[in-house]
Amino acid sequence: MSGGIRFDSVSVAYGKQVVLDSLDLTVEQGEVMALLGPSGSGKTTALRAVAGFVRPASGRVFIGDRDVTVLPPHRRGIGMVVQQYALFPHMRVEDNVAFGLKAQKAARVEIPGRVADALEMTGMASYAKRYPRELSGGQQQRVAIARALAIRPGVLLLDEPLSALDAQLRSGMLAELARLHRELPDVSILYVTHDQVEALTLADRIAVMDKARLQDCGTPQELYRRPRNEFTASFVGNANLLPVSVGVGSVSLGGAEVKVDTGEVAAGVSATLCVRPHLVGLGPGPNALTGTVTEVQWRGATHRLYVDVDGQPVKADLRELRTPPSLGEEVTVHFAPEDAVLLAAGVTDG
Ligand SMILES: Nc1ncnc2c1ncn2[C@@H]1O[C@H](COP(=O)(O)OP(=O)(O)OP(=O)(O)O)[C@@H](O)[C@H]1O
Ligand SMILES: [Mg+2]
Structure with missing residues (x-):
């Protein structure tokens, strides 16, 4: 070399x-x-x-x-x-x-x-x-x-x-x-x-x-x-970082059960689920979460929605919507299990 x-x-x-x-x-x-x-x-x-x-x-x-x-x-x-x-x-x-x-x-x-x-x-x-x-x-x-x-x-x-x-x-x-x-x-x-x-x-x-x-x-x-x-999740790209408690092959997020690959994270612990906003969809689907719209931002090519799910703000970046939801409206958002990454708590260096 x-x-x-x-x-x-x-x-x-x-x-x-x-x-x-x-x-x-x-x-x-x-x-x-x-x-x-x-x-x-x-x-x-x-x-x-x-x-x-x-x-x-x-x-x-x-x-x-x-x-x-x-x-x-x-x-x-x-x-x-x-x-x-x-x-x-x-x-x-x-x-x-x-x-x-x-x-x-x-x-x-x-x-x-x-x-x-x-x-x-x-x-x-x-x-x-x-x-x-x-x-x-x-x-x-x-x-x-x-x-x-x-x-x-x-x-x-x-x-x-x-x-x-x-x-x-x-x-x-x-x-x-x-x-x-x-x-x-x-x-x-x-x-x-x-x-x-x-x-x-x-x-x-x-x-x-x-x-x-x-x-x-x-x-x-x-x-x-x-x-x-x-740190990496939030510094490289946008991220939803949602506190969850880990089960077997799934996690609970507020009241909802969500399927994800729990990998090496032990059941019973608290962890953080990382989902990229552009991988969150609007409407029913796998890993559906119901919440209230707290903010709608038009960004030209996309709409950014903030949805309160059991006290957790979930961001969704969606292709520009013809009829965006109104503030306070109840909506369902979802994401594919393979689009979520479970981050064990306390792993901040190495
Ligand atoms: N000559 C110096 N004497 C004392 N402290 C210094 C000196 N140069 C840098 N530092 C300190 O070292 C740390 C790292 O500085 P550095 O310049 O490497 O940061 P950086 O990541 O390049 O930040 P930035 O994005 O602001 O340029 C800082 O806390 C800075 O105050
Ligand atoms: Mg510098």
Whole structure:
């Protein structure tokens, strides 16, 4: 392996505060791994440990087979894009892009060609002579990416690269990043975001962080369909998280008996049932629940209903209804047994 990333029980502390707690995670060569988690969960810290801007208190960081834990940043072969681009305002685009190459002491004759390649790849070739202040936010973003790519890194670290862009520009850049990755299939990418859509769209796998710890890791589909705990269920996609008591092959939810796969969760305990709102149907069906409509939201393509079932709010996202129910109306909602996941209580890490 020449370009994967491996965290081997990496911990980082500031003073007494542990902000990254024994992270074990491998990004395979050519893989896009999203680090997803709320503010302060340790995402940027993990990235900085790979880049060499923070020294772990314990554990090792590997890039490929190389232990880089104590290597200075410029010797790690890494391209990095931070949240605010950090372009040099007094340098033209081409000089910004050449900066990393010069720092690396690349051969002088090679630099113009490499700069041109990187600008070409990010669609910025015709802007080489401009200054950052003469560019839009999205264009500055491309230059920052070109600068990271110019050194032909084995590892690309992206820290919330799209967070300063508006929603429309963001979805365009997301498609661009996906294209870039197809053009550079050997580059391993660690992509920090707190936006689940970015993570679901771009990543081969998602590592979910909370409170300095890795909570879950898997493909987007795995995490979405089979979350391991309530944190993942609510952070990756929308979820109904309903308190239930577990029986054998079924659970009771308020007064209703509901069929689900109880898996390894023991009968007699309290647990949480996770059902995605878009998998809840309106009207009779399997696992029917009756309740009162407390809110109806029209969202264009869909209606979101909130239904109170024995004191539990159940959210249902339905294709736009011709005649939506009224507030206070009694309705039946249902879901297929295979669309529900039972989460044992108290499993929040591991
Ligand atoms: N240089 C520092 N000195 C002290 N504490 C720090 C330092 N850098 C980060 N921290 C703390 O470490 C914790 C994790 O920070 P980090 O930047 O990794 O979070 P994050 O997940 O990237 O959050 P965000 O989504 O807001 O960027 C936070 O509690 C933060 O206050
Ligand atoms: Mg951060």
